[in-house]
Amino acid sequence: MTASLPLLIVKDIHKTYPGSQTWFKRRAETKAVMGVSFTLAAGETLGLVGESGCGKSTLSAILMGLIQPDQGQVMFDARNITDRNRRRDLELCRQMQIVFQDPYGSLNRRMTVKDIIAEPLKIHGLLKRAGQDGQISDLMEQVGLSPDLVNTYPAQLSGGQRQRVGIARALALSPRLLILDEPVSALDVSIQAQILNLLKKLQREQNMAYLFISHDLRVVRYMAPRIAVMYQGQIVETGDREQIFTAARHAYTRRLIAAIPRERYG
Numbered sequence: 516m517t518a519s520l521p522l523l524i525v526k527d528i529h530k531t532y533p534g535s536q537t538w539f540k541r542r543a544e545t546k547a548v549m550g551v552s553f554t555l556a557a558g559e560t561l562g563l564v565g566e567s568g569c570g571k572s573t574l575s576a577i578l579m580g581l582i583q584p585d586q587g588q589v590m591f592d593a594r595n596i597t598d599r600n601r602r603r604d605l606e607l608c609r610q611m612q613i614v615f616q617d618p619y620g621s622l623n624r625r626m627t628v629k630d631i632i633a634e635p636l637k638i639h640g641l642l643k644r645a646g647q648d649g650q651i652s653d654l655m656e657q658v659g660l661s662p663d664l665v666n667t668y669p670a671q672l673s674g675g676q677r678q679r680v681g682i683a684r685a686l687a688l689s690p691r692l693l694i695l696d697e698p699v700s701a702l703d704v705s706i707q708a709q710i711l712n713l714l715k716k717l718q719r720e721q722n723m724a725y726l727f728i729s730h731d732l733r734v735v736r737y738m739a740p741r742i743a744v745m746y747q748g749q750i751v752e753t754g755d756r757e758q759i760f761t762a763a764r765h766a767y768t769r770r771l772i773a774a775i776p777r778e779r780y781g
């Protein structure tokens with residue numbers, strides 16, 4: 516571990532999707548990410564906010580090594596991980612985990628809760644031969660899931676419970692960085708608050724860094740002391756929560772703030 520450097524350094528990332536043409540339709544190329552840079556310290560939360568289509572998911576896929584950027588660098592724990600092969604780099608995979616928006620889409624519907632949570636442990640050879648039931652029920656307890664649900668399937672769970680399973684799966688490997696890509700957008704507002712509070716509790720307990728990605732500035736304000744605002748593939752403004760809300764510099768940020776409904780999370 517390098518104490519002096521941030522845990523994650525993202526430097527001048529660019530990604531353009533090529534255009535395509537069929538006999539009936541022509542799609543122009545899309546500059547999805549254009550020169551994005553930011554840093555994230557160990558244990559810190561950075562909120563990344565922007566409307567649909569601004570490039571948030573492209574950026575998170577680049578950070579997870581799922582797609583390659585055209586230009587730029589991603590450094591994790593002082594190591595250049597831009598061109599890594601995610602499947603082969605198990606250690607990195609262990610340290611950086613992602614929670615997706617749609618737990619139903621990201622959980623294997625044919626697997627039980629137990630098998631879903633155990634899978635990353637198995638892949639990384641960390642599932643204890645004896646005592647694995649205890650390992651799984653500990654993780655379920657950490658995310659507030661009753662151990663009675665251990666043999667149920669995703670279809671038998673509520674949206675909030677499914678997202679708790681997704682979080683337990685991500686936590687299983689004790690990552691240092693969790694990318695939360697719209698983790699509550701698919702949930703009812705009352706359930707959203709429960710999941711956000713769970714994420715805060717887990718961060719306090721385990722000192723993980725969070726990159727919290729959302730289109731919803733209310734949610735980002737609740738979660739992140741530092742916020743980066745993304746607009747049309749670029750970060751147009753980064754600042755402390757207070758500064759963003761009281762003295763936003765960019766007109767787009769001011770529009771986002773003006774559009775926030777009045778209720779708050781408690």
Ligand SMILES: Nc1ncnc2c1ncn2[C@@H]1O[C@H](COP(=O)(O)OP(=O)(O)OP(=O)(O)O)[C@@H](O)[C@H]1O
Pocket residue numbers: 532533545546547565566567568569570571572573574
């Ligand atoms: N595989 C792809 N091929 C071509 N264009 C793409 C592809 N994926 C995304 N795009 C385009 O890149 C831009 C950024 O998309 P991206 O999904 O990263 O944004 P986003 O902010 O995450 O939006 P959303 O929340 O709706 O997913 C959009 O214009 C989108 O249409």
